Amino acid sequence: MDVPELTPDEIQARVLHRDGLMLVIDKPAGLPVHRGPKGGANLEASFDALRFGLPRPPVLAHRLDRDTSGCLVLGRHRKATASLGMLFKYGKIGKTYWAVVEGGPAEDEGSIDLPLGRLNEERGWWQKPDPAGQPAVSNWKVLGRGDGLSWLALEPVTGRTHQLRVHAAAMGWPIVGDNIYGNGPRLGEPRLHLHSREIVVPLSRNKDPVRVVAPVPAHLHERLRACGWREE
Structure with missing residues (x-):
């Protein structure tokens, strides 16, 4: 489900937060953040429309998978981007994702501590549980249930590639629409049900995050409604 590049008006309409140091935008599902090796539509191609008076476009401070939607942080200049990079690297930024998963955990909250490694050389980004891999920890909480599904809030303590997707699948409750680690289109759902819902950035020492x-x-x-969500 690839989506086309955003026009200047479209990407400006997706700005959720703007200050002198950073922007947070609402990334659409299905659009990669980077230009791929074969080219194609990508989010970065629209960043020039987000300069808002600065000499250069903003730069990605982290990444989201192509099929994940929601909060994406951009640094507005080099120093800000470096500061944000350190905050992400050392786990200082709070990240909460919403996911709809098949089945779901028996408990109402918990933590997954499962190291991850690369699946193989050909699939460079794809991951698998690997006792010898990098440490990976995700916290989860059930927000609702229904229709054989669960609505979870997921907080990645570490920031491994595809971490939440692999962890959920390894626990036996894959994310709806995950065509790599889950059952993908088997549920008739081509879209990954994973959304970067909230981000908390402690950017200034003397200000609230x-x-x-x-x-x-x-x-x-x-599917969120089926699990008890009420539209905002």
Whole structure:
């Protein structure tokens, strides 16, 4: 479900937060953040429309998978981007994702501590549980249940590639629409049900952290409602 590049107006309409140091934008599902080796539509191609008076476009401070939607942080200049990079590296930024998973955990909250490694050389980004891999920890909490599904809040303590997707699948409750680690289109759902719902950035020592919430995208509405979510 690839989506086309955003026009200047479209990407400006997706700005959730803007200050002198950073932007937080609402990334659409299906659009990669980077230009791929074969080219194609990507989010970075639209960043020039986000300069807002600065000489250079903003730069990605972290990444989201192509099929994940929601809060994405951009640094507005080199020094800010470096500061944000350190905050992400050392786990100082709070990240909460919403996911709809098949089945779900028996308990109401818990933690997954499962190291991850690369699946193989050909699939460079793909991951698998690997006792000899990098440490990976995710906290989770059930927000609702229904229709054989669960609505979870997921907090990645570490920031491994595809971490939440692999962890959920390894626990036996894959994320709806995950065509790599889950059952993908078997449920008739081509879209991954994983959304970067909230980000908390402690950017200034003498100010409260910046807290940004991304609206729930349309493709999650039906299954979230089945789990008890009420539209905002």
